[in-house]
Amino acid sequence: MCELLGMSANVPTDIVFSFTGLMQRGGRTGPHRDGWGIGFYEGRGLRLFQDPRASSESEVAQLVQRYPIKSEVVIGHIRQANVGRVCLANTHPFMREMWGRNWCFAHNGQLADFQPVQGFYRPVGDTDSEAAFCELLNQLRTAFPEPVAVQQFLPVLVSACVHFHHQGVFNCLLSDGDWLFAFCSTKLVQITRRAPFGPAHLKDVDVIVDFQGQTTPNDVVTVLATEPLTANEQWTLQQPGEWSLWRSGECVLRGQS
Amino acid sequence: MCELLGMSANVPTDIVFSFTGLMQRGGRTGPHRDGWGIGFYEGRGLRLFQDPRASSESEVAQLVQRYPIKSEVVIGHIRQANVGRVCLANTHPFMREMWGRNWCFAHNGQLADFQPVQGFYRPVGDTDSEAAFCELLNQLRTAFPEPVAVQQFLPVLVSACVHFHHQGVFNCLLSDGDWLFAFCSTKLVQITRRAPFGPAHLKDVDVIVDFQGQTTPNDVVTVLATEPLTANEQWTLQQPGEWSLWRSGECVLRGQS
Numbered sequence: 001m002c003e004l005l006g007m008s009a010n011v012p013t014d015i016v017f018s019f020t021g022l023m024q025r026g027g028r029t030g031p032h033r034d035g036w037g038i039g040f041y042e043g044r045g046l047r048l049f050q051d052p053r054a055s056s057e058s059e060v061a062q063l064v065q066r067y068p069i070k071s072e073v074v075i076g077h078i079r080q081a082n083v084g085r086v087c088l089a090n091t092h093p094f095m096r097e098m099w100g101r102n103w104c105f106a107h108n109g110q111l112a113d114f115q116p117v118q119g120f121y122r123p124v125g126d127t128d129s130e131a132a133f134c135e136l137l138n139q140l141r142t143a144f145p146e147p148v149a150v151q152q153f154l155p156v157l158v159s160a161c162v163h164f165h166h167q168g169v170f171n172c173l174l175s176d177g178d179w180l181f182a183f184c185s186t187k188l189v190q191i192t193r194r195a196p197f198g199p200a201h202l203k204d205v206d207v208i209v210d211f212q213g214q215t216t217p218n219d220v221v222t223v224l225a226t227e228p229l230t231a232n233e234q235w236t237l238q239q240p241g242e243w244s245l246w247r248s249g250e251c252v253l254r255g256q257s
Numbered sequence: 258m259c260e261l262l263g264m265s266a267n268v269p270t271d272i273v274f275s276f277t278g279l280m281q282r283g284g285r286t287g288p289h290r291d292g293w294g295i296g297f298y299e300g301r302g303l304r305l306f307q308d309p310r311a312s313s314e315s316e317v318a319q320l321v322q323r324y325p326i327k328s329e330v331v332i333g334h335i336r337q338a339n340v341g342r343v344c345l346a347n348t349h350p351f352m353r354e355m356w357g358r359n360w361c362f363a364h365n366g367q368l369a370d371f372q373p374v375q376g377f378y379r380p381v382g383d384t385d386s387e388a389a390f391c392e393l394l395n396q397l398r399t400a401f402p403e404p405v406a407v408q409q410f411l412p413v414l415v416s417a418c419v420h421f422h423h424q425g426v427f428n429c430l431l432s433d434g435d436w437l438f439a440f441c442s443t444k445l446v447q448i449t450r451r452a453p454f455g456p457a458h459l460k461d462v463d464v465i466v467d468f469q470g471q472t473t474p475n476d477v478v479t480v481l482a483t484e485p486l487t488a489n490e491q492w493t494l495q496q497p498g499e500w501s502l503w504r505s506g507e508c509v510l511r512g513q514s
Binding site for chain 2: 042043044045046047048050052059060063067087088089090091095096097099100101102120121122123124125
């Protein structure tokens, strides 16, 4: 299994605090030694850092922890390999251009007997996760060759996720830089931080941050993760089959399949 | 105008030396202040570092200079913007998946009155370079919906490059991780280093490296660049209209259009 990290915010926000917590689970407080990756949107651009090495030992991970990249949408992942060997091509998150935007995807779980249909988007590595991402995009592009609003293609996306959910375990995060979509198959938690901000204490390492000093009263920041990252805050558990769509830190649509 | 850097080698080789020289031109010894990027293939995976800031001031560039990533194919670029504002989405190299491989592209030059045909691959940013890359891929994918050997699609690729060359300035580097393709429209130089290796002295900064201590007698490493990067070696000038295909450091095919 792997761990997911997602962020949606209404102002460019740095994810260093949450990332620092997650990284500990990549070989130190958790067993996810088989790589990590994180994608930050900057406008329509996507900045992707990945490493097939354990995050707790990765030089690139140290850079990301030192370097406060600010973004409104972030997708991160640490990996404990089950399908596909440990190499860069098998390291989440995966990225493809669709409709002139960078789409970014990370998956936690596994799909038994998944036989992807060959389409336009094709996996480069050999994980079931990347194959499922390509299948999602192929289904969307087949249904909508030209760009449409997220509300319009959402039913196709949700129905593909539900199909994968019935074939195995399919917790996922997906974004095109504008919105962040989450599907909970077994495990996904979320927290929305807004004023009044207080201190937060990481579970996995002795780090406390006081968000009040780093925020303005209008900031809204939602973090999604496989497991709660802080010890002193109340995280909301999503239900199996629950999906949600986030924009600017707020949940704009959600449903239960 | 911009500057290109490419490498093809028969063993995983670090590009730190050449990259260090190129980075100086991003704001220190050269005017290319509008971003830089470099893509390293690791197997079928592509590791991309990019920054819309000047390379001589970029923290990510410093990481890349400290961190000897070894690769058999590398494509790098520093940018002086002419078309498209300075932002991550407009920063080379660009990347797309085609036929289940990561394709990477960088361009030096500009295309006057270029009207791309809308196809499957679409630009995310607003540079003529990314639009030309999408057009190249769309032409290849239309001609060959399924993967074929590079020798088979090369005529389509060369003909598209010649077309761009006639529309403006189109020096480019392109790779799918297996081979490295170069097209010289106005300016491109190359050097192939093999035993006996000697010292090399960067033009742009006082750095000397003795390749003998870092290589084995069988190593073959070709570097392509817009301008020679070293002062004490003989670089070969490519001719306008010349194209070349490199694999494992050797030129496997070349032609003059």
